[in-house]
Amino acid sequence: METEELPIQTTNSTVKHIVRILNVEDVTYNVKRFVTEKPKGYVFIPGQATDVAINKTGLEDKLRPFTFTSLNDWGYLEFTIKIYKGHDGITEKMASLKTGDELIIHEVFGTIQYKGSGVFIAGGAGITPFISIFRQLKLDDQLEGNTLLFANHNENDIICKAELSYLLGENCVNILKTPLDPNIKSGIIDTQLLAAYSGNKESYWYICGPEAFTFAMMANLEELGVRKQRIVIEQ
Template sequence: MSHKVKIRSIENLTHDVLRIVAEKPAVLNYQPGQAVDVSINKPGWESELRPFTFTSLPEEDHIEFSIKTYPDHNGVTAQLLTLKPGDELIIGDVFGDINYKGEGMFIAGGAGVTPFIAIFKSLEKEKKIGNNQLLFANKT
């Protein structure tokens, strides 16, 4: 089932990463680390689905994505750069098996860090960071 969600805020986190905060549908349930297919509710872009991981926590009143953009490509992420608050995204069903299974060393590269943003936010909120570690690499 798909849902249209209004963008509340959109900002650059870096020169090529966007943070998008949108309304959260009341019926949306997900776990930290899960993802959803997202498209843009504009003519010609509604069927251009791309998977993005939630960087918000399930109990928050909004959904959030941190998305690496490719402005030189004429694709979805370049189109995301044109959006503003009030514009709409279309989100599909939640999916994904990246979830917390216990303490460890987690390794991520580039945009692959996004599942761990929500997982570590959740651990921090529950005061359960413990000995968990995240090793992350990214090009600059």
Template sequence: MTEYIVKILESFYVTHDVKCFIVEKPTGYDFIPGQGTEVSINTSEWKNQMRPFTFTSLREQHHLEFIIKIYRDHNGVTNMLGKTNAGAELILHDVFGAIQYKGKGVFIAGGSGITPFISIFRDLYKKKELHGNKLIYSNKTSEDVIMDFELKNMLKEDYVKLYTRQNVIGFVSRRIDRNYLIENIIDFNQHFYVCGTSDFVKSITGYLIDLGVTSNSLVIED
């Protein structure tokens, strides 16, 4: 497995527990929007502790960007990343990932599951090909929404937010279940992109298949 040591150029929080890292891009390193790599921190204690994260930058940019949810409740990799700033080094590995754009459809994300979609949306927006795609984005509260302003700017009326633990005027406060999909999606003969926790993906894909979506139309991480 190839290793690429890169320096963190910038790091900053985009929500109370989600942090953005802008890092050097190795020469010749490329990816398809939606893909990611395993990342570790280049210190003796952490360099062998690899975790998968998705690229959120555009592939033609001269740097790489990761948007990472920080879990402070245990002494893991993301907790350490929360304390890691510009000047430190990360180790990147080979690119992988099954999530990539197959055509217009509905993107369904739970929490930090939005991250593989960000690069896809940015790429399509730059190409003026984003219109006609819809995002349904579920979070616990409004404070948990990642890149809210940019998503709204790119997707406009095709951006739908749901909150599972908060009532906010003008927004839906409910979970994405079978009834919600029936009420809010007219055409199930299109692509569906789903990303979130394993339980989230399992339940949403189960509902979609039950409603007639074929496995070939589902785009999820293997």
């Protein structure tokens, strides 16, 4: 969900929980993992998100949507968040948070949910809803038949690289636009690449990334004759 620094939004939701941050750690040079308390009875479907605010004066009503990367079985919540620096946005403020600080979370929402095996197309931080889905599928022994196409600028941008490789093996395909390693061929996710995975007409196609990326992927799939009913995006 957290694919770009979106405009600050407000909500009419009456569901609010103040949760303490239990741990903050770096995932990549510009991505952090936040582990927080989990309110009693708070549940979600892997792939879903919530609106989050920082519980500090003047920031309580400045919300951003973030995807859960934890699972319901865990006793805590986890958010894997890309930090956008340089324009005083919410994620930049979150970069300075530490253990003991508090967040405000709201009700659960989101339409990215697992419907069946297929191809997951992620652009950058758009991988986050897929992380919890893959973790749940691993627990349920249902990872077989799923492929990840993960687009990034270079190797340093790949979020949870080791875990995704472990979960999906050769079905985790990293596509790098400007790789640092000269032995890695550069590329993008285009119609030609997607055509190689479009043999099964019953496969689902899951897309998450910046808005322009999502629209481009949908156009590519439409060109390949994929039915809209088989495409899962955030509405």
